[in-house]
Amino acid sequence: MLAGKRILLGVTGSISAYKSALLVRLLVKAGADVQVVMTESAQTFITPLTLATLSKRPVLTQFVANAQTGEWTNHVELGLWADVLVVAPASAHTLARCANGLADDLLSAMYLSARCPVFFAPAMDLDMYQHPATTGNLARLRSFGNQIINAEYGELASGLVGEGRLAEPETIVQTLTAHFSRRPELVGRHILITAGPTQEPLDPVRYISNHSTGKMGYAIARAFALAGAQVTLVSGPTALPLPAPGVRRIDVRSAKDMFDATAAEFPGADLLILNAAVADYTPLHVADLKIKKKESEFALDLTRTTDIAATLGARKQPGQWLMGFALETDNEHANALDKLQRKHLDWIVLNSLRDTGAGFGYDTNKITVMDKAGQTHEFALKSKDAVAQDLLDLVARAMTAPSA
Structure with a gap:
């Protein structure tokens, strides 16, 4: 800027x-x-x-x-x-x-x-x-x-x-x-963003998680905060500092924690951006004591977590917007489009692990954005801050369109 x-x-x-x-x-x-x-x-x-x-x-x-x-x-x-x-x-x-x-x-x-x-x-x-x-x-x-x-x-x-x-x-x-960076059309808007991984506990020592660092979600939070929006960031465990002054961060750990925090904030949000890598499954039973190494094989019983995008997509009110993310390894466009329609999203941001420099851990990302109107927006490999700015521009244009 x-x-x-x-x-x-x-x-x-x-x-x-x-x-x-x-x-x-x-x-x-x-x-x-x-x-x-x-x-x-x-x-x-x-x-x-x-x-x-x-x-x-x-x-x-x-x-x-x-x-x-x-x-x-x-x-x-x-x-x-x-x-x-x-x-x-x-x-x-x-x-x-x-x-x-x-x-x-x-x-x-x-x-x-x-x-x-x-x-x-x-x-x-x-x-x-x-x-x-x-x-x-x-x-x-x-x-x-x-x-x-x-x-x-x-x-x-x-x-x-x-x-x-x-x-x-x-x-x-x-x-x-x-x-x-200030954007008049975003000043005063409440933007709710999820970021980072979740951790699903097995016992007091271990948990199941993924490779998400939170970098993309934090870059998005920074872009909207600098543009003048009121930003609430629901963050899984990361080592990242607060992305910008004024951002309100709610720290959570498990998929249930993230759902509860996001659902509580959602009614007051103009836009929800679901960037977090949330666990699809969580252990059915969490051991009270550390699980000891005894058997040569060990099995876990897992149960589905609440689908945050689908649940809140069904609760969306007129004037609210939802943006989801899809990290795919195969049939990327078909899977992302299915998620967009099934979960009542306004945009789906597709990442493919086949793209070099995209995905977890990188400071860069390559995205394709599909919207509910059937438009597809392709972007080149960029820094995550630049990607965040592209997403902000898409949102700002939609919010100021005559039908918004």
């Missing part, structure tokens, strides 16, 4: 200015075009050469670039060029300047000229951050329509511990990604 975006990065006088090097690197790596503007005091903490090298653009520091030739920096033009202005770190002094409309340096003049969204990421000692002057300036900047990336809690340069640390560069990049 940051590819091709023009980002003005203002760096001010704070010890955390050293983090701006990593921030520039992350933005450039994401494909953004970054122009750095530094205040005079910022240059005492990190050199313009460092940020120029990383951004691949000369760093701007003064109104007048060359007094002898009359070369000057057009702050108005910069303000019109940018898709977004980010001031990180934003010192108490710069916050006060911008909040009160002062324009005695290039950065503050550029801020007053900017027509694009503006983000401030404060960084200072905790007493400065909590001072009424600073909190008042932050409130004033918010009232102008600017967005504040709140300082974080932790150990500060003074040795004190509290709020005032610059938000980590990854957090700032994620905030900008969410800004550019």
